[in-house]
Structures are given as structure tokens and as C-alpha cells.
Amino acid sequence: xxxxxxxxxxxxxxxxxxxxxxRMVRDPSEAIALFNRCPAAATSPLLEMSELADExxxxxxxxxxxxxxxxxxxxxxxxATHAIAREAAxxxxxPSMTASCEAMTDVLDDTVYACASAGNHGLSVAVGAAHxxxxxxxxxxxxxxxxxxxxxxxxxxxxxxxxxxxxASMAAAASDAEANGWTLLSDSSWPGYVEPPRRVMExxxxxxxxxxxxxAEPPSHxxxxxxxxxLAAAMTALFRDAWGDAPIVVVVEPSAAPALLESIRAGRPVxxxxxxxxxxxxxxxxxxxxxxxxxxxxxxxxVTIGEGPCAETVALLARHGLDTTxxxxxxxxxxxxxxxxxSQLGLASGSRVLAILSEGPExxx
Numbered sequence: 001x002x003x004x005x006x007x008x009x010x011x012x013x014x015x016x017x018x019x020x021x022x023r024m025v026r027d028p029s030e031a032i033a034l035f036n037r038c039p040a041a042a043t044s045p046l047l048e049m050s051e052l053a054d055e056x057x058x059x060x061x062x063x064x065x066x067x068x069x070x071x072x073x074x075x076x077x078x079x080a081t082h083a084i085a086r087e088a089a090x091x092x093x094x095p096s097m098t099a100s101c102e103a104m105t106d107v108l109d110d111t112v113y114a115c116a117s118a119g120n121h122g123l124s125v126a127v128g129a130a131h132x133x134x135x136x137x138x139x140x141x142x143x144x145x146x147x148x149x150x151x152x153x154x155x156x157x158x159x160x161x162x163x164x165x166x167x168a169s170m171a172a173a174a175s176d177a178e179a180n181g182w183t184l185l186s187d188s189s190w191p192g193y194v195e196p197p198r199r200v201m202e203x204x205x206x207x208x209x210x211x212x213x214x215x216a217e218p219p220s221h222x223x224x225x226x227x228x229x230x231l232a233a234a235m236t237a238l239f240r241d242a243w244g245d246a247p248i249v250v251v252v253e254p255s256a257a258p259a260l261l262e263s264i265r266a267g268r269p270v271x272x273x274x275x276x277x278x279x280x281x282x283x284x285x286x287x288x289x290x291x292x293x294x295x296x297x298x299x300x301x302x303v304t305i306g307e308g309p310c311a312e313t314v315a316l317l318a319r320h321g322l323d324t325t326x327x328x329x330x331x332x333x334x335x336x337x338x339x340x341x342x343s344q345l346g347l348a349s350g351s352r353v354l355a356i357l358s359e360g361p362e363x364x365x
Contacts, residue, residue, distance in 0.1 A: 001334070002304040003341055004261050010245075012297035018268045020289035022194040026237045028205035034085050035078070035206050037101055040070040044207070046214040052320060056335050057342075059350040062219065063332070064211055067324060067360035072127065074281075074359040075207055075231060076120035080185055082203025083196060084113065084128035106133030112182040113137070116170035118144055118227075118281045120359060121187045121200075126157035137182065139173040141165050143276050143283075147362060165276070166284050188228040188288040190269075197288060201234045208238035211354065218243040219354040221347065223250045223331040224299075227282040229260050229291030231358065236298040247354075248346055249299045252334040254279040254307075259287040260295060261302040278307050281327035281359065301345060305330055309337040317357075328359040 013019060025031075035041050045065045053061035070077040088104040111134040115125050122138035129136040136157040140149055142164055149159045162172035170186065177184040189197040222239060224232040232251050239247060253260055256274035263270045269287055277283040295302075310326045313333035317324055326333075332355045338345060347353075 001306070001309075001337065001341065002255065002258065002261065003344060004265060004302045005344070006264055006296065006299055006301060008264065008267070008296040009300060010297065013267060013293055016268070017191070019293060020189055020191045020194055022189075022198065022290060024233060024237055024290055024294050025198055025202040025205070026241055028202070028209045028238065030086075031082050031202050031206050032209060034082060034089065035203075038070070038081075038085070042070075043210050044069050046211060049320065053353070056353075057349060058335070058347060058353050060352040061335075062215065062352070062354045063322070064207065064354070064356045065322075066207065066356060066358050067328070072120070072123050074120035074123070075204065075356070076124045076187070077127070078124075078203040078206050079187060079200040079230070080115070080121055080124035080203070081128035081131075082206075083185060083199035084108070084125070084132055084134065086199055088132040104132060109133035111135070112180070113185045114173045114177040114182045115139065115185045115187075116166060116173040118148075118166055118283065120281055122148075122152050122157065123155065125185055126152050126155040130156045137173070137176070139169040141169045143280065145280075145362060167286060187230050188284070188286070189290040191289065194290060197230065197290060201230045201290065204231055204234035205238050208235045212238070212242045215354070217352075219247050219352045221248045221250065221345065221351055221353045223252055223334050223353065223355040225252045225282055225327065225330040225356070225358060226260055226291075227257070227284040228286070228288040229295055230288055231356070232260075232299070233288070233291035233294040235356075237294050240298045248301070250301045250303055250334060250345060251295055251299045252331050253302070253304050254282050254310075254330070255304040256307075257283045257285050258304050259285055260292060261304060263287050263292050264296060264302055279310060279326040279330050281325070282330060303334050303341065305333045305337065309333055312336070322357060323361040324357050325359055325362060328357050331355040332357070
């Protein structure tokens, strides 16, 4: 495990041409209003896992269980679907966030959304596009399991295989979107491309608002897994607004893809390299600029987790009836294997820890 205390905590990175301009949406009210009109809208459970807390040597462990979110099996169901629903509302006959569901039906039938994905973001794009009459073009790296490709096709998306990693599929999606006049809907951001991912991350705030409402008092620690950083940044922003500086926020990345940790170390966005990680949905070698800027201000620590320790945590969670993937378990894995970092992280027997099971187990074979 690699550990980095955030030197930019409370002040953030220095603005400059290397860092995209713009800030995240921090108010979840519009996203919640749209979400509550969705037929599949439901609050995901917040589990209190006392046996695991004892095993990890902390006072309490709360797990936000996103494994069944909207029937899609991942927190990402909240992101792209929200961005697409928002666009549909604004393009309806009564353009506003209060547009009726009827007014939003098939209003995007002239729109094609393109994105790169390791599976879950693409599924959210596919479902959102189909619901509002649009088309979805989902670009997958060769390393993404075929089971995810089949799920995307079942939702009406066209799947394009391109490149060996997420970055290559992202480049292909962006190039084809520009050439064909499609709408690129990425969950990452970079200079000149901010608004679509801002709206994707706004959808994630729904989950954070549910957590705040469900917890009687703030946790002492929050462990947040990160790929490009959208989930971690959205949760950090909302929790800081709701709970202030008290919770210690720990951002967890695969050892093979420490894009946020290395960017914080460098004080600017950097591209990393490494082998393919079993934490496939987190295997992103370059951070989202919006996410990086938010985490530089609000996160306390950045930690990496290796493949073996994460696999051990997946097996442990399964024994407790919590089947998930290495990506879904990585935040818990950091807590599970934090023995050498307990003092640096401020973990003690009375700590109250929050983590997120971000997705269910792999589907299909």
C-alpha cells in the first residue's frame, strides 16, 4: 500500500492551464427531484456491519450498498441517466427541471450519446439514452469482460471494442463523437470538456444525500474508491458541506492506476502507467480534472491497494453475504489491510467508518 497525506487539504491546487476550469455542482436538490420521478427510483440500503467492524478493529462499519441500484447493479446508474434526463427536461415542450415525464418521452430521438466505459457508466448511458429516445455508442477496451458488452447490447446500445485500456477507448469515443456530431458523455473531465461530466457527478450526489439522511451522526472516517475520481469527489463535496471537516476522507486507488495520488503528489494532473488491474472499473490512468480539484481541497489521504489484498477482501465480504467485485470492495479493502497505516489514518477502536459497496458481482460468464 502506498500512502500520501494531502498537502493541498483546505486550499486546493493552484489554477493554471494544465487544470480544467470549473467546479462541481454541490447541491443535490435538482438531481433528487429528477430521480424521484423515475419509476426505478429507490433508496439503496445503508448496512451496519458489526461483525466486520470487530474484525477490522473499529467501533462501527457502515456500508452503502449500491449492488442493486435501479436494477443496474452499480452507483453509476445515478450518473449518466441523470445527465441525459436533465437534457431531456431542458429540451421538452416545457423546458425546466419540473417537466413532466410525458413531455420528456422520446425528446432526444435526434441524439446519439457516445462514451468510453469499463461497463457501469456505459450501462447508465445505454439505459438513459433508450428511455428518452436517443441512441448509445459505448466504446470498450479489449480488457472489459464480454459479459458487460452483452448487458450493454441487451439495453439497446451499440458496442465498439477499441484499444487495450480505458484511455484508448476514450480517445476513440471522443474522436468518433467529434467526427459524427454525437454528444460525448464521459464521466471524466479535462480542459475544454467540463459540463457533461459535471452533470454525471451531480447524479452521484443522490447517493451521498441518502447517506447523510440515514446516519444519525457523521462517521469518523470515509473510505472512497476512485478511478477517474467522480464518485470520490462527489461524496467528498457533499459530505464536507453536510458534516464539515470532522470526517477523515481516504481516497483508495488500485496500485496499478494511482492517477489521483500521483497527481496530488505532482500538484497537477498527470498520466500514470501500469499493468491491467483486476479492479477494472477503477483502472484509469488519468484523473478527471473536476474530481482532482475537489479532492485536492477536501480529501485527507490517498492510498493504493494491491490486487492480492483486494481479492482477500472480496472473499471476506462474500462470507458475510456481500458479493461484489474488486472494484466494489476496494474501499473496504483499504480498511481491511490498514494495519500499518492505522496511526497515520487516525483509526482506533472507537472509529465509526463509512465505505461504499459500489457494484454487485460480475454478471454472466
